Amino acid sequence: MKYLNFFLLVFFLSTGLSDECAYSEWGPNDEAGNANLISNESVLEALKSVETGKTYSLGLIVDSNTPAYPPRSLELTVVQPFQQFGAGEDLYPNLAANDDIFSGWLGIGSQIDGLGHIGSADGVFYNCNHGKDFAQITGLTKLGIEKIPPLVARGVLIDMASYLNKEFIPAGETLNLLQLKGAMKSKGLTIQKGDVVIFHTGWTAAKFKSAPEEWGSGAPGILPEIAEYLKEKQVIAVGADTWSLDVVPVLDEKEPFPAHPILLTNGIYILEAMNTGEMAEDGVTDFLFILGPAKVRGAVQMIVNPIAIN
Known part of the structure; x- marks a missing residue:
């Protein structure tokens, strides 16, 4: 069943859901997406999130035993x-x-999904790029990881586990927009244009080390309405302490992982398997987010270790 789900994932995510394509506000040749929102001024503003100077490593340690979506x-x-x-x-x-x-495979453990990872139902990716035109077996000729500039931005940690009074949110449970807004209101948080938004569900802290097979076989996840909301907010990236961001098992096998194409085709990067446990324990809500992925030309995803500074 795992392998069936994997091949369904590959099929549907390489297809996705798009009716009509509009070019990016940064022009038809843009390959960086919402990372274009980063500027000298936005970085200086993001620095205001630093209060204590404490640093957090958001990347998990990976090795040959790290659970990964087969056949990764x-x-x-x-x-x-x-x-x-x-x-x-x-x-x-x-x-x-x-x-x-x-x-x-470069999509194992803590990772960033580049804009060339997932497209819409008709094979169209970010900025009206057709997969058949740029996805080569030797690497992407557009939208590769090397096109991502240094990501330095205000980060926002949404502790959904705490808001729902749970140690961790179990696999298969969805997070909806009403819950997101409630969690934000409870902490006095706002999401601003150019932010990096990360959800803490407690899933990785509870299961990654103690029950790795369980961790890798399911996950809680956001509903598409949250992805649509964050798209309207014009965030740079959306992540979670789960390997999927979307809920697993999927709600509809004819449309698995629906948040992925909503975000990626709109220039918003996805961060998966973020190690948020320590930040959540410390009650961190906003922070300075820093990430510079390895510039492997044509890569789709990349194993990463983002840094958060509170």
């Missing part, structure tokens, strides 16, 4: 080039060295 996996091999059988004694008489070889 990774392997790491450590080697000592040119040093076999003492060869390095002549080549490197003053040192010993290790190198590493990474082989795997």
